[in-house]
Amino acid sequence: MNQIRDDVLSYREMCEAENVQTLQRGMNFRLNPKYSVILMSQRSNAPYRDKILSDGITVEYEGHDQPRTRYIINPKYLDQPRATINGTFTQNGHFALAVDKFKRHEEGAELVKVYEKILPGVWSLKGFFDLVDYKIELDGKRNVFVFILSLSAEQNTDSKAKIDLKHTRLIQSEVKMEVWKRDHGKCVKCGSTKNLHFDHELPFSKGGTSLTSKNVRLLCMEHNLAKSAKIE
Incomplete structure (x- = not known):
């Protein structure tokens, strides 16, 4: 199982x-012809309000603003657009249309591949998600898109293998930042800085938690695969 x-x-x-x-x-x-890509961040200085919900498998991703121009100095005071002034879809529009077609069963x-910025220069692949809904919210001064993505059972576009969503939870950003700093950006087993992964020391399926850094560590691919082989 993936x-x-x-x-x-x-x-x-x-x-x-x-x-x-x-x-x-x-x-x-x-x-990619098989999927879309979004870059998210839950850091305090992030330009948008992205978050992982308490169920541990759902992401709320805020849509994007109009680009700055000589006429648009502060897009944060303008509604996020679905289309450009020329009538073509913005990225918000493309993603919203995909949801509309999904809800109409067309x-x-x-499928959306999600990367998250953890620290400057450090990104984490959160996996593939299904884009299932969106809403338009008033954030106090303008309307913004909020896209709803649910962790997909399909985590390999070249394989039909599925993951067990009941026994999978995403690791929160603040936990990842704490682990990265604590482990000094290195595998805790061998000190490698290559092909690193955030690893549950005790898997969620075995009763482990994603909510504390005590159960999360950095492992290189070799030691992560070796651990997986022992668990399976």
Whole structure:
């Protein structure tokens, strides 16, 4: 059975994984023919209000603002747009249309690959999610899109293998930041800084928790796979 590996990547490694030179936008509809990509952040200085809900498998992702121009100095006072002035869809519009088609049973849920910024230069692959809904909320001064993504049982686009969603929980950002600093960005077993993963010392399926750094550590791929083999 596939598992959420919670890979740790640099910005360059993330771009290479998606076969692009840069990832400058947070929302990237159909960046890959099989899926879309979003970049999220729950850091205090993040420009948008992204969050993982208490169920541990649902992400709320805020849509994106109009770009700054000589006429738009502060987009934070303007409603987030579904379309441009030319009538073409913005990224908000593309993602919203995918939800509309899903809810009308015209297409399946859009598969979205989610990366999260943990610290400057440090990203974590959260896995694949199903884009299942969106809403438009008043944030106090303007309307914003909020997209709802649920962790997908499909975590490998080249395989039909599924994960057990009942026994899977995402590790919260604040826990990851604490673990990264505590473990000095290295595998706790061998000190490697390559191919790192955030690992549950005691898996959630065995009663472990994602809510505290005491049960989370950094492991390199070799030691993560060795541990998985022992558990299975």
